[in-house]
Amino acid sequence: MSERDISPELRAALKRLRLGQIIDTLPARLALADKHKMPVEDLLLAVLTDEIERRTQTAATRRADIAGLDPDMVVERWDKSAKVRFDQRVFGELCSLRFLGGHRNVVLLGPVGVGKTFLASALGHLACRGGYNVRFDRADDLLRRLRQSRLDNSRDALMSDLCAVDLLIIDDFALEPMTREESRDVYQLFVERNARASTIVTSNRDTSEWLSVFDDALLGQSAVDRFKNNAYDLVIDGDSYRPRLKPSVDRDGPPPAAPVAKPPSPPGKSRSARPSRRTSGG
Numbered sequence: 001m002s003e004r005d006i007s008p009e010l011r012a013a014l015k016r017l018r019l020g021q022i023i024d025t026l027p028a029r030l031a032l033a034d035k036h037k038m039p040v041e042d043l044l045l046a047v048l049t050d051e052i053e054r055r056t057q058t059a060a061t062r063r064a065d066i067a068g069l070d071p072d073m074v075v076e077r078w079d080k081s082a083k084v085r086f087d088q089r090v091f092g093e094l095c096s097l098r099f100l101g102g103h104r105n106v107v108l109l110g111p112v113g114v115g116k117t118f119l120a121s122a123l124g125h126l127a128c129r130g131g132y133n134v135r136f137d138r139a140d141d142l143l144r145r146l147r148q149s150r151l152d153n154s155r156d157a158l159m160s161d162l163c164a165v166d167l168l169i170i171d172d173f174a175l176e177p178m179t180r181e182e183s184r185d186v187y188q189l190f191v192e193r194n195a196r197a198s199t200i201v202t203s204n205r206d207t208s209e210w211l212s213v214f215d216d217a218l219l220g221q222s223a224v225d226r227f228k229n230n231a232y233d234l235v236i237d238g239d240s241y242r243p244r245l246k247p248s249v250d251r252d253g254p255p256p257a258a259p260v261a262k263p264p265s266p267p268g269k270s271r272s273a274r275p276s277r278r279t280s281g282g
Helices: 008-016 022-035 040-067 088-095 116-129 139-149 155-164 180-193 207-213 217-228
Strands: 105-109 134-138 167-171 198-203 231-235
Touching: 008 022, 022 040, 040 116, 040 134, 088 116, 088 231, 105 116, 105 217, 116 134, 116 167, 116 198, 134 139, 139 155, 139 167, 139 180, 155 180, 180 198, 180 217, 207 217
Parallel strands: 105 198, 105 231, 134 167, 167 198
Antiparallel strands: none
C-alpha cells in the first residue's frame, strides 16, 4: 500500500486534528494490519502509539536544544572502548534519574579531557527525555551573564530561572578565583537550589579545593558544604577522551554534492539571545 492510497478526506481530517505526521507511517500500518488481519482497535492503538512516541521524542529534542546540550553527547554515543575509568554502579544510578526526584546533586571530578562534559551532557539528555527542564552552562559563561544582568537590572529574573530549572549543569567549575559578587552568586545558587532541585557540576578540582576560589571563605564553606553533602560523586580517570571526538573524513563519510546551508532556527527560539555552548567533552 502506498501513501497515495490515503484519501484526501482522511488527510484533511488528520491535519485538522493536528495529526498530520501520522500520514507518513499510516500506509505501512494499514498494509501491516491488512496482512495480519489486525482488529481495528489494535490498528488504532499502533497508529496512536507511533504518534505518542514521535511527540515524546520531539519534545525531548526541543528541551535539549533549549538547554544548550550538545546533540552528539548522548549515552548511546559514549565510546565504551575508551581507556576511562569510573564507578559504573554510580553512573547506573545516575542514569536512572532517581537523583532528580530526590533533588540530589552530582559532582563529576577528573583531569582535563577524560569526558566529564560528555557524561554530564548525557545525563542532561536523559533528563530531557524524562520530561525534566534542563540548562547547561559553562561556569565562566554563567558568571559573565550574571555579571551583565546587574547592568540591565535583569539579575533577579535570571537568578529565578537558574533556581527554578529542574536540572542545572555547570561545566568546568572552580577553574579560577571568583570576585566577591561572583562568590555571592554561586552561594545563592547552591543554597537556593539545595534540596529543591538538582545540580550537576563538573570540575578538575576536588570539592575540598573549591573553597580557595571563593572571595569570601565563609560564604564558600557554607555553599560547598551544602552542595557536596547532597551530591553523588563520580570520579573519572584515564586517558583523554577528546581524540575520540576529533572530526574524521573517514568517520563522516563522503561529502555532499553541494555545500550544506545553515539550518533554520527552531520556531520561537532566538539563538542570539542564548548561544549554544558546545564543548569538547572535558
